[in-house]
Amino acid sequence: MSRTEGGDQESFEELFEDAPCGHLSSAIDGTILGVNRTFERWTGLDRTQLLAVRRFQDLLPRGRIYYETHYLPLLLMQNRLNGIALEIERADGSRLSALVNSVVDRDRRGAPHRIRTAVFDATDRSAYERELRSSRQREQETAERLQRSLLPGEIPAAPGLEVAVTYRPGVSGLQVGGDWYDAFWIEQPDIIALVVGDVVGHGLEAAATMGQLRSAVRALALLGLGPATLLQALDRFADRHDVGSMATLVYAELDLRSGSLRFACAGHPPPLILQPDGAARFLWEGRSLPLDTRLGTGTRAEATVQLERGSTVLLYTDGLIERRTSSLDEDLGRLLAAAASCGGQSPERVAGAIVRALHEPEQLDDVCVLVART
């Protein structure tokens, strides 16, 4: 040791015993072989209560499993481990929030032999981390609640109608994307509106736009405009408020008494009908351009088809079918084949089976499928 200016020489023993961190050495099975005075002071446990009597893991009442499944294996594999947060139980039952560093000492043959651990008091840091964690959790919950509010909560149910939805946002970490679905009564319990749409872009911004369009469609539908006029009004809404330009959607009103389906498709992939006999077909009528294209949409087209009882209507977004490597015709062909193999199944199963059959996991687009059976 070098001499300090004050002239005092600090011994190794003092350096060890009164270091500003606790020192602990243990056998591989955890049996405590030595501690310093700092460790004794911080824990209120003295050597006679520790050495050869207790194991390090005995002092970690909340961390027993973690010690065995993470701390020790990782330490034995890496020979060292830094900054692990543990809680050490003091003599009085209170807990010391600690960060620990450990190293493995190996014998001449290379076998692990002893573990040396330095213990740092992390009381303030742990309290701060706790606050950060709980504020992060609150933020996450707020974000999730807000996101969920952009999509309908419960889908209406009625005798003679089953609706199922599969919805997968393309951006991981988000609950919603630019795709949306909706189902609500125009005239309960006879006429229900079914909607699936897709705004340009991904992520939160697209989701915010989607939420506005969904509300606008709901509001306009209440006026009883019918599909084509509703789309015209939605065009004006999009133009006036500069929201949702180039979005696509299909809007349909299903009359449960008569079985008629009145619909309009604004630049959106065609609805698919699965008949009770298993035959599947697309509805290519009632088509017009996407919303507010600034190309002059003019009048909007709509069409009405008559559905046999027990028919299934499938509305979806392009994220379900589109692949980089194939044409739209091929994409639609795959969907038709997948749907045709689902004859007679419940909407829930149809939605699940079709997404499984068509969706590629690497695909980053949002996917939305709404299946309704009369």
Added chain:
Amino acid sequence: MIPGTMTALRRNNVTVHGPADVRPMMFAHGFGCDQNMWRHVWPAFAEDHRIVLFDHVGAGGSDVTAFDPEHYRALDGYAEDVLAICHELDLDDLVFVGHSVSAMIGLLAAAAEPNRFGALVLVGPSPRYIDDEGYIGGFSHEDVEGLLESLERNYLGWSATMAPVIMGNQDRPSLGEELTNSFCRADPDIAAHFARVTFLSDNRADLARVRTPSLILQCSEDVIAPQPVGEYVHRQLIDSRLVLMQARGHCPNLSAPEETVAEIRSYLAG
């Protein structure tokens, strides 16, 4: 294979060593770390076995995007992954070596497709970790809560800045260049899920379904799988041998690899 679907070999980061035409031997890591847990053990068998190592989804170099809470809601989902690897590599007369929770996962796989399995080596098995009436598993619900808390406080090798490096690096670098703490790195949400599935599982009733010859390696002073639990497993498994090891603790594959190798060898030699 359906185009675009993930194969088990990629999903579970499967690595294969040794000759192809000999008896296959699969090593499965437990909750916490990854296939590196076996690094001191498998080389001893590589000369006369086809060695298969893998990471459970969520651990090590597995594809975390393949994680589906529904598929992995119970240990059976993990057992299905083991079977999927068996199918893809066409493994027969397999020696399955499972540590900790993977011992139970191997038992479930062997119960589902007994013809694939020649022998099971169960290192520290436990069919249920939580105490129950007339059964001592060694843990309480509070212990599991403590584990979840520890996981939340220790993002080993998985801070936000680290994750992209890991995600973009599915082919793992050689051991020397490993990122610190990467052996136990895991997506925090998946790790918490796996922790719950592991430590809240109760597979006692499944033990009687297994007919495969099994070696139970019981360490002394193993708090995760205490000796009475090993004895319980031994009683319930029709064709099992229980060996009490000198090794102490829960990870003889790391703390006592020689003894672990010797016990497995002697069992397989008959």
